[in-house]
Amino acid sequence: MNVDADRDDRDLEAELASPSAGQIGIPVDAVCVGCGRTRVKRASLEEIDQGEADPTTLEATACTSFKHVCYPCQGATWWNPVAILTGLLESERGE
Ligand SMILES: [Zn+2]
Structure with missing residues (x-):
């Protein structure tokens, strides 16, 4: 399911391009457990306990x-994934 279109009030590509999204991993829309805001972050498959999974599914x-x-929380916090941004993932891969 492509959920990217449901978030048209945000610029997900710009969020992903921001340094605060991180540099390694797949694009994930996630909620900070500290302040409750939703941002695009990169998470490695190991971090989200999906080491052998196909990220597109x-x-x-x-x-x-x-x-x-x-x-805003001024440090490392826990983030709960709310969506795997497969649209961004596939455009990065040139698919
Ligand atoms: Zn926070």
């Missing part, structure tokens, strides 16, 4: 929380 509900920096 991942379900966010199957993924575990992962640690990432949150600037």
